[in-house]
């Protein structure tokens with residue numbers, strides 16, 4: 001008998017001959033009395049909260065009017081001292097208009113080793129969560145494959161105000177499980193050495209979030 | 216379970232040794248207190264914590280009640296998304312499956328992200344015997360691996376090492392495993408982390424095979440979730456061509472929506488953060504993004520036996536947050552190694568004897584390694600009644616009798632009661648956590664001043680916090 005068969009049999013025996021009463025419907029079995037969002041906020045307040053929670057987890061936040069995004073991006077690249085930046089397909093070209101260094105576009109065959117020589121990566125995101133200070137990337141337009149935002153040491157992420165949701169339940173309801181998702185809450189960190197938080201172990205050590213105000 | 220821990224002294228002896236080790240004791244006390252206080256604040260911020268905890272418990276109970284159905288649904292979804300599902304009845308079978316999968320790639324190295332399931336089955340040791348080197352990539356796991364140690368805490372496995380020891384381990388051992396530590400490495404945590412970054416980056420960039428566990432598997436979508444801090448998880452899950460995930464069958468949840476509960480309760484219970492730095496979710500394989508081959512190994516290894524025990528089965532709800540360790544007065548004094556298994560602390564005391572049985576002295580003694588103070592139950596985000604299971608297991612051990620077992624049991628119980636400090640801490644921990652009321656927490660300011668590295672969390676629920684923050688502004692307008 002296959003292991004699969006044996007494990008399923010053992011489970012059924014453990015449960016007294018199979019499925020419990022009522023069939024497998026989580027909708028009926030689970031009471032979801034928890035909040036859908038914590039507190040009532042206007043959209044502007046939600047944006048303020050995101051800025052606050054991002055900063056508390058050591059991301060640098062820069063608010064910008066839509067017309068000013070290219071300036072902010074160019075300044076952040078220059079400040080990081082990057083000689084080369086990499087960008088995913090689908091990122092609006094005008095965002096890069098003022099970047100002073102070489103810009104590499106993601107292409108098939110770009111290796112992690114290539115990315116290791118890029119100073120910064122610039123992307124958009126799928127959404128951001130205000131209560132937890134989280135940015136979610138789903139490999140959609142302007143976000144690139146997962147390795148793009150992992151290997152370079154500096155990530156600039158552009159969040160439009162209308163992409164901000166309040167809570168984790170609101171975020172999951174908008175995201176597609178069919179896409180590879182990366183949830184980012186501040187730069188990489190470890191507290192493994194005597195519980196001292198150290199920023200940046202393997203992911204980007206610097207995370208700049210550009211929050212674009214409603215136009 | 217793994218051979219690493221066999222031949223361990225029974226609980227009281229191991230605990231006595233640990234109490235004699237002052238580095239371990241001081242580090243543990245500092246660590247458990249720090250995390251404990253921060254966790255209480257992170258939890259207080261959500262005024263619906265009790266409802267989230269109840270929903271988490273119900274989701275897990277429901278899943279366990281229909282585990283066969285959900286595993287089949289998961290298998291179908293993972294397969295439809297391009298993954299391959301394997302079933303492993305025990306450690307030996309899981310190790311064999313992983314070994315064969317690695318062999319098929321022609322590689323002799325794998326990068327690993329911390330996983331309790333792979334520790335439980337002793338995968339690294341097995342691969343080593345087969346000529347395959349597994350590189351651990353969590354900072355703490357790297358320390359443990361370089362030092363040839365066993366981990367002592369679920370979340371902070373190197374908690375028994377201080378920074379000076381870590382520097383020495385890096386200086387002496389990194390060269391044997393790959394890129395040596397930089398010249399003149401100091402014991403500043405940021406420098407130690409930088410040394411680990413350089414040492415491991417070389418391995419990530421050339422790795423062809425990654426091995427992981429998972430925190431959650433979603434039956435309806437086939438999605439796997441890994442929650443982490445450092446980014447080594449993302450490296451292992453994204454850069455290799457082949458990914459093998461070994462996951463206990465109890466990690467399945469029915470729906471995508473269920474994640475909304477655990478992604479709120481796990482980070483707060485575990486690292487006292489609103490959200491951990493990185494969470495990866497993937498469903499099968501994606502063209503041009505991440506591994507081309509994905510294998511999921513579903514692990515039983517005693518879990519179906521736990522499921523058969525109606526009282527004990529609640530241990531399978533565990534989401535491995537480690538909150539129960541940090542409030543446990545016995546764990547704080549005895550340390551993780553005393554539990555003789557990869558699962559230390561209160562959860563280990565109920566899970567290990569059920570997974571392995573209580574034939575050995577150490578496993579028979581585990582249900583007695585507790586004062587039954589109940590602090591573990593109070594903090595558990597899935598409301599596992601650990602004292603209830605402990606009492607239940609004690610009855611089983613008592614029934615089984617035998618001289619050897621009796622001796623172990625009496626020893627463990629006497630050990631706990633012989634340490635007045637353990638009992639006192641137990642009572643204090645219980646009173647601090649029983650009611651998670653702001654007025655009964657230790658002064659929030661004080662808790663935070665010792666830990667300048669972490670940002671301050673508000674000590675009130677979001678709703679109040681928001682009000683307080685913004686009423687001022689409105690008044691001014």
Ligand code: SF4
Nearest residue numbers: 533534536537539595
């Ligand atoms: S038993 Fe509960 S508190 Fe302990 S690790 Fe598991 S989920 Fe966390």
